[in-house]
Amino acid sequence: MSQPFIEARNVGKQYGQDIILERVNIQVQEGEFVTLVGASGCGKSTFLKMILGTEQASSGELLLNGQAMPNEPGPDRGIVFQQYSVFPHMTVLENVVAAKGFQKASLSGYLFGKEKQQAKDEATEVLTQVGLSHALNRYPHELSGGMKQRLAIAQAVICKPRILLLDEPFGALDPGIRADMHRLILDLWKKHKLTIFMVTHDLKEGFYLGTRLWVFDKLRHDPHAPNAYGASITYDLPVGETQDSLYQEITDQIRPDSMATEQTETVL
Template identity: 70%
Template structure:
């Protein structure tokens, strides 16, 4: 489904990512871990189309991935992308409105169908009882459920999650894990999820990518970028390897630069 061919990303002389190549089949759940600032979110933005590679290519079904977001790729960020002046139901409907019209309005049967579709999604993510409330009346976990419903209403093939649960309490995170796994299975999504939590990555994904620098120059720390140093199938890794990865991630922690 997705072919990543020798991707590099630079900002001036600052190399963020270098020489990344991989292929992803439809229906895989890829989790991305790595130290802060290693380029995980930049890579996700290239999949979304808000960033472009400095070198190399990303292909979707054999064609260059579109250079701007479209309905095939839904995204959920850690910061809730909701409209505070709209109700929960309206926040989901609005994604369909923007897709269908330039005016920002739907009328008649189209409006009725969009509301019914949004209400069904809210029921799936457990927010049907809150559909007439406003975002400031929701908990953090509820807002993330709303953001997921917003992303799913356009029926994307690919769902991009950028640390969506990092700000949630452990109990709520566990509930969100169950929700995402259920949605992944039911909707046959291909998912890429950035996380700082190695355990979360192994719990959710079918495949885990570790981003890190293969080479470092102490005199020129920005001369080299990160690549995929591990590409691991979930459930088939020895504990010793997981401990080694966890230790390397802690050692590599540095200030964010992306």
């Protein structure tokens, strides 16, 4: 097998005395789509931030193409949050052009002349891909929640990242819009040959999207010191090959209280 695109070697993360992650060991090839599930506070978003470069490992090694993961964000890694990171005073088109401009080394990120026109052309193409070609001149306050999230995705994709990080991007959307967003993100994944990591609290969503699912949980617990041990990846599953009994086991693990009486549904 070729060298992993991303590799974690015994990675741990802690803040002071609080241990968030420990003994994380994974290998990911370029082009995979990994979904991350687990109880709130178990380190899923922290791991995403470590890939982004806004957080660093406290122990172990996190590698990108065999080299240490850069300790700051770069254009090779895009991220989309649940809360829309758009500029309210800019139109849809201007928002995406601005995202392209921020790739520049200058403080302002302003584009001029041919460079600006090229960015507009690229932004229009990306906005067409995400279904916003009819809304180029609208402002964010004129958009629905689903349209704002499409805009945030366009901002990330125009920078042509190799890695796209999604931190619960569809959590605030209703089921019908979420289904549309699922189709969109799968289309973009294939079209742009992205490597995607997506945090979700929806186990069904985690099994539906992508190629691989990770479950974050603590293997060791101390009731007197809840932060004495960190979470690790307790399941690493190929999507679509999970039995109902294992699906229920994972459901009970990540939502033991609210899901106790819920009947398991078959995951296709």
